[in-house]
Amino acid sequence: MEVWIGRQGERHGPYREDQIREWLRSGQLSRDDLGWYDGLADWQPLSVLFPQERPTPPPTPNIYAPPQAAVHMSANVTAFDYAGFWQRVGAWIIDLIILTIPSMIAAYMLGGVEAYTHFIAQFQSNADMTKALHDYVDATESSTFASIIITYIYYTLFEASKWQATPGKLALRLRVTDLDGQRISFVRSAGRNVVRLMSLVFGLIPVICYLAVAWTQRKQGLHDLMASTLVLNGSVQALPPPRPQSSSDRGSFNA
Incomplete structure (x- = not known):
């Protein structure tokens, strides 16, 4: 069963039932938050939909434990599950395949196909390959620029x-965040992709963007x-919906 969560007039999800139960036990969801699933007549508090799920009580404080601030700082350092090098390269390859479609459309509309056909004809006729290559680069300049812009915007x-x-x-279940996970x-995002844009402009292998992944902390x-x-x-779908800024609107939701 998949459940939608309603908070402050916004709908989040859907999430799996086991995720909802886990978040209720951990306190990431409130029992007062609203929920709805297919077949339910109206939105209901999660306390009604999952009456047996309650927040797990906190453990008894340990007087010998390190200060709370130190624990919090340590948690921030280790809480994130960073994506590895090959995961990110795999995502890049999938995106590259997808981007082939608009790039081919741009090439067709801006004369890139004709330029390629002309280049192949010159190659087969044993023409001056230096001149043929130079002519091909000049003829495909517009379509190459369009492909770069499409990739950057994408x-x-x-x-x-x-x-x-x-x-x-998304296919590999990854997400981009700031240093706080937000x-x-x-x-x-535009600034982040300047490096990718520059690598395309100067003809560099895009994988250079990812090489630092192998040794950075x-x-x-x-x-x-x-x-x-x-x-x-x-x-993002595997995460609980964000906590509201205030509780003044809790208990009301318009689908």
Whole structure:
């Protein structure tokens, strides 16, 4: 069963039943939050839908434990599940395949196909290959530029979206966040992808963005380091909905 969560007039989800139960026990969801699933006549408090699930009481304080601030700082360092090098390369390959479609459309509309056909004809006729290659680069300049812009917009919009990920990252259940694990802004996403844009402009292998992942502590690529971002395991759908700023609107939701 999949359950939708309602908070402050917004609908989140759907989430699996086992996720809802776990978040109720951990306190990440309130029993006063509203829930709805297919077949239910109206939204109901989670305390009605899952009456047996209650927050687990906190453990008895340990007077010999380190100060709370130190525990909090330690938790912040280790709480994130960073995506690895090959996961990110895999997501990049999926996105590259997807981007082939709009890039081919741009090439067709801007004369790239004709330029390629002409280049192949010159190659087969044993023409001056230096001149043929130079002519091909000149003829495809517009379509190449369009492909670069499409790629830049694709990454910038998707990574700043509510999904926090491109389709390739979504397929591998990854998400892009700031250093606190929160959704990044459009401006930060645009800055993050400048490195990717420059690598395309100068003809560099895009994988150079990811090489730093292999040795940085938080598995950050060059573009992550520049924009102060992280790539974490777990899609947004696998996370509980954000806590409201205040409880004044709790208990009312309009679908």
